[in-house]
Amino acid sequence: MTDADLAAVAPPLIFAASAVVAGLLSAVRVGARVLGWFGAAASIAAVAAAVVIGPSADGAAAFGGTVARDGASVFFAALVGIVVAGSLVVAAGAPRSARGSGSEVALVLFSASGATLAVAAADLLVLFVGIALLTVPAHALTARPHAHRGDDGAVRHVLLGATSSAVALYGMALLYAATGETAYAGLGRATHNPLYLAGIGLTLAGLVFHLVIAPANRSSMVVNVATVAALLRLVAATRSGEVAVDWEVSFAALAALAVAVAGLAAIAERRMNWLIAYATIAQLGYVAAAAAGSAVPAAAFALSVYAAQAVGLFAVRAMLRHEEPALEDLRGLARQRPLLVLALGILVLGLIGLPPTAGFLARLYAFEVAVRAQLLWLVVLGSLATVASAASYVRILLACFGSPRLDAVAPPRGRISTATALVAALALVVAGIVPGPLLEATGAVRF
Amino acid sequence: MIAADVLVIPLIVAMACALPIGGSARQLAVLAGLLTAATAGAAAWSDIGTASPQSYVWAGPLGAQLAIGVDGFSIALLMLSGVVFAVGAAASGGVRMPRAYFALWSLLQATVAGVLVARDLILFFACWEALLVPLSLLMWHWGGAGRRAAALRLLVYWMTGSALLLIGIVAFGVGARTFSIADLSAYRLAEGSQVILALLFLAAFAVRLPLFPFHVWLSRAYATAPVPLAIVLAGIVSKTAIYAIARICFPLFPRGMVDLTPYLIGLAAVGSLYGAVLATRQRDTRTFIAYASLSQLDLIALGVFVSTADGQQGALIGSLSHGLVVAMLFLLATSLARRIGSFDFGPGGLAPRAPILTSLFGFAILAAIGVPGTSGAPGELLILAATFTRSPAIGLLATLVVVVSAAYGLGLLRAVFFGPSTERGSDVSWRERAVILPLLVLVVAIGVVPRAVGDLADRRIPALTERAR
Numbered sequence: 001m002t003d004a005d006l007a008a009v010a011p012p013l014i015f016a017a018s019a020v021v022a023g024l025l026s027a028v029r030v031g032a033r034v035l036g037w038f039g040a041a042a043s044i045a046a047v048a049a050a051v052v053i054g055p056s057a058d059g060a061a062a063f064g065g066t067v068a069r070d071g072a073s074v075f076f077a078a079l080v081g082i083v084v085a086g087s088l089v090v091a092a093g094a095p096r097s098a099r100g101s102g103s104e105v106a107l108v109l110f111s112a113s114g115a116t117l118a119v120a121a122a123d124l125l126v127l128f129v130g131i132a133l134l135t136v137p138a139h140a141l142t143a144r145p146h147a148h149r150g151d152d153g154a155v156r157h158v159l160l161g162a163t164s165s166a167v168a169l170y171g172m173a174l175l176y177a178a179t180g181e182t183a184y185a186g187l188g189r190a191t192h193n194p195l196y197l198a199g200i201g202l203t204l205a206g207l208v209f210h211l212v213i214a215p216a217n218r219s220s221m222v223v224n225v226a227t228v229a230a231l232l233r234l235v236a237a238t239r240s241g242e243v244a245v246d247w248e249v250s251f252a253a254l255a256a257l258a259v260a261v262a263g264l265a266a267i268a269e270r271r272m273n274w275l276i277a278y279a280t281i282a283q284l285g286y287v288a289a290a291a292a293g294s295a296v297p298a299a300a301f302a303l304s305v306y307a308a309q310a311v312g313l314f315a316v317r318a319m320l321r322h323e324e325p326a327l328e329d330l331r332g333l334a335r336q337r338p339l340l341v342l343a344l345g346i347l348v349l350g351l352i353g354l355p356p357t358a359g360f361l362a363r364l365y366a367f368e369v370a371v372r373a374q375l376l377w378l379v380v381l382g383s384l385a386t387v388a389s390a391a392s393y394v395r396i397l398l399a400c401f402g403s404p405r406l407d408a409v410a411p412p413r414g415r416i417s418t419a420t421a422l423v424a425a426l427a428l429v430v431a432g433i434v435p436g437p438l439l440e441a442t443g444a445v446r447f
Numbered sequence: 448m449i450a451a452d453v454l455v456i457p458l459i460v461a462m463a464c465a466l467p468i469g470g471s472a473r474q475l476a477v478l479a480g481l482l483t484a485a486t487a488g489a490a491a492w493s494d495i496g497t498a499s500p501q502s503y504v505w506a507g508p509l510g511a512q513l514a515i516g517v518d519g520f521s522i523a524l525l526m527l528s529g530v531v532f533a534v535g536a537a538a539s540g541g542v543r544m545p546r547a548y549f550a551l552w553s554l555l556q557a558t559v560a561g562v563l564v565a566r567d568l569i570l571f572f573a574c575w576e577a578l579l580v581p582l583s584l585l586m587w588h589w590g591g592a593g594r595r596a597a598a599l600r601l602l603v604y605w606m607t608g609s610a611l612l613l614i615g616i617v618a619f620g621v622g623a624r625t626f627s628i629a630d631l632s633a634y635r636l637a638e639g640s641q642v643i644l645a646l647l648f649l650a651a652f653a654v655r656l657p658l659f660p661f662h663v664w665l666s667r668a669y670a671t672a673p674v675p676l677a678i679v680l681a682g683i684v685s686k687t688a689i690y691a692i693a694r695i696c697f698p699l700f701p702r703g704m705v706d707l708t709p710y711l712i713g714l715a716a717v718g719s720l721y722g723a724v725l726a727t728r729q730r731d732t733r734t735f736i737a738y739a740s741l742s743q744l745d746l747i748a749l750g751v752f753v754s755t756a757d758g759q760q761g762a763l764i765g766s767l768s769h770g771l772v773v774a775m776l777f778l779l780a781t782s783l784a785r786r787i788g789s790f791d792f793g794p795g796g797l798a799p800r801a802p803i804l805t806s807l808f809g810f811a812i813l814a815a816i817g818v819p820g821t822s823g824a825p826g827e828l829l830i831l832a833a834t835f836t837r838s839p840a841i842g843l844l845a846t847l848v849v850v851v852s853a854a855y856g857l858g859l860l861r862a863v864f865f866g867p868s869t870e871r872g873s874d875v876s877w878r879e880r881a882v883i884l885p886l887l888v889l890v891v892a893i894g895v896v897p898r899a900v901g902d903l904a905d906r907r908i909p910a911l912t913e914r915a916r
Binding site: 363372443 | 503505506507508509510511569573574576577579582587588595599602603606607610611612614619620621622736
């Protein structure tokens with residue numbers, strides 16, 4: 001292992017090492033709150049490491065061309081690190097009952113280690129390892145609360161996750177059969193043969209399936225960001241010749257489906273978790289629209305905006321007592337927790353895509369890219385879906401201003417969650433008014 | 448520099464209101480309005496201001512720039528905006544949560560100014576859309592009964608229009624590789640594309656104006672918004688749509704607009720008459736003002752669509768007049784409601800108890816229906832004259848509006864103030880007079896010397912019709 005190799009895997013290594021430490025500490029009964037702060041610090045260290053080390057000078061990949069160290073891997077590793085830090089801070093600030101145990105911190109960090117590996121993967125096998133390391137702990141995290149109650153939710157999640165991984169792996173095997181290579185560099189030379197197309201299709205399906213089944217909880221943010229980023233790299237590598245059109249069509253269809261379904265389904269939804277899930281789907285739809293126009297910077301921009309919104313929304317979500325909160329449970333929040341509602345209001349503006357939030361610019365950027373790629377119909381659809389989503393998400397705010405239920409208990413004070421939500425909302429507004437730095441950073445995202 | 452000033456002044460005030468520091472938020476908001484009006488006024492009667500637009504990089508990869516600049520039309524509307532916002536702030540005494548209210552209020556003022564000074568389509572759209580946020584929040588939280596349904600309805604209608612506008616902007620800008628309004632107006636499109644894009648743009652502008660038949664949100668919004676917000680909504684926010692049609696649709700799609708104007712003129716004329724007829728049937732002062740406004744606004748839009756020099760000038764004077772008069776009407780309606788307990792027309796017979804209120808109301812109504820000597824007259828005359836030269840039939844229809852508006856105006860006066868005398872009611876207080884008096888002076892001034900603003904339009908508005916031909 002050379003220095004260059006080590007530099008390429010520095011973020012995954014930092015995450016894995018801190019995960020091991022967190023696991024050991026939780027075994028000796030160190031509190032979950034302390035471990036949460038430790039994990040957040042480790043994530044920030046990973047972000048710092050990724051940014052300080054930076055992309056390799058000649059753009060060469062490490063480990064014999066299997067792990068990339070370029071603008072994209074640095075940016076997405078940093079994004080993953082920030083999201084993980086945000087989610088751990090929120091968890092550490094949650095009330096004791098909702099905080100979970102210390103071993104969850106270790107699982108989150110393992111998941112992050114897989115995420116940073118997946119975003120840098122330049123080889124199908126590394127990608128698979130990364131995705132597995134990313135999703136298995138995430139499914140374990142999702143399954144935990146169910147396991148106590150003995151319902152089948154845990155089993156279902158693990159089985160679904162395993163199925164998606166199996167589908168992706170099958171696709172990768174077909175790709176290997178078609179090209180005789182697993183490195184991305186070799187895949188790009190493929191011809192338009194059925195085996196190859198089937199391989200691409202199954203790999204895409206497996207990865208996207210991971211996104212779809214990711215439940216709306218904190219660990220899903222990391223899964224979403226990392227899977228989408230890994231997918232963007234795979235697309236960039238294989239987008240050549242006749243296959244390019246297939247990719248474009250696939251992404252355009254995905255984007256249209258995501259935006260339309262999320263826009264329509266959210267209208268009648270009253271459960272918060274589902275509203276957040278639909279919002280996520282719509283946001284990823286904009287990323288897919290940008291990817292359809294093969295504009296990686298626009299996709300990275302939309303993904304960053306999604307990350308900020310997701311961290312903020314889950315911080316708000318952590319303040320609600322119910323496991324499955326409905327809109328009614330938000331009533332009275334405006335009077336009890338005005339700062340939280342201020343943050344929520346800005347996040348909702350971002351979800352709808354209204355200025356002055358960065359959500360507006362992300363939407364606009366994706367639309368511009370789509371028009372450039374002759375996908376005007378996608379813009380029309382996305383634009384009209386915005387109206388539907390406005391009607392859906394404004395109800396979240398409406399609910400906050402309602403008078404509280406008689407039997408309602410005031411939400412916990414949750415200073416840390418409120419602060420996290422405010423920071424996310426502030427980031428969203430600042431990036432919407434002064435988008436220069438973020439646009440510059442995403443402009444450097446190249447494969 | 449004026450373009451930057453009118454943006455920065457309300458933003459500073461918004462921040463000062465939001466931060467917990469001393470001082471009265473209301474006084475600050477009034478000051479922001481007056482400063483804006485003064486800045487724009489200074490620019491109007493000197494030759495500073497119409498210098499070439501300033502441009503800064505904003506979101507490079509998106510092609511968006513912070514390009515701002517003013518011309519005669521926007522300067523005139525900025526003056527109006529300053530006056531209307533100052534009056535509205537002065538009239539919002541005793542609101543709940545004053546700091547939040549006035550912070551949103553000043554943000555609204557900043558976004559309106561942004562719409563009027565933006566010289567880049569993305570910036571224009573950002574301000575156009577951002578305007579919705581403080582506006583709907585103010586209506587939502589400080590409005591009257593049924594405010595949430597009204598706010599939601601307004602939001603959905605306006606956002607549908609804006610969604611179409613965004614499609615148009617992105618399609619046009621990406622095709623032309625620029626979003627600068629100046630560069631785009633030099634870009635030559637095929638006539639068919641011009642018509643389609645003009646329709647997409649007009650969708651947003653027609654809803655916000657509102658042009659008949661896109662006025663469904665109007666009466667409920669006017670009736671449930673807090674009165675100061677209704678003043679702003681009718682007084683200046685509707686004018687941003689007039690401005691956008693004149694300053695964006697016509698220069699960008701000259702040939703497309705020529706194809707569309709016959710239909711638009713028809714809609715505007717019918718809408719104007721429709722609003723006037725409905726106004727005669729109202730029994731609530733706020734919906735009365737809403738339909739009277741619909742009539743006036745569509746008449747102003749008629750002046751823009753006719754697109755002769757007279758029509759443009761008439762539209763500019765008419766916009767200023769309508770903004771001032773509608774503010775007066777809303778203020779007087781509030782005074783009236785304070786005396787009789789509701790916004791209904793009430794039992795009538797107030798004239799002997801409240802002679803000053805009666806005369807002020809009478810004056811406002813006369814100005815609204817365009818009696819010579821008030822600001823309503825010159826704009827209306829110019830628009831009618833321009834319409835007659837374009838199409839005598841439509842001109843006749845528009846003249847009918849004047850007759851019907853006399854009927855609704857005098858009908859309101861008779862129902863509210865005359866008839867059997869009642870014991871209730873008192874006259875307007877000095878505080879109320881102090882807010883209305885400046886408006887009255889302005890209305891008379893424009894009525895007596897319309898050339899003061901008319902010349903401004905003449906001098907600064909480039910002949911859009913030349914380009915169209």
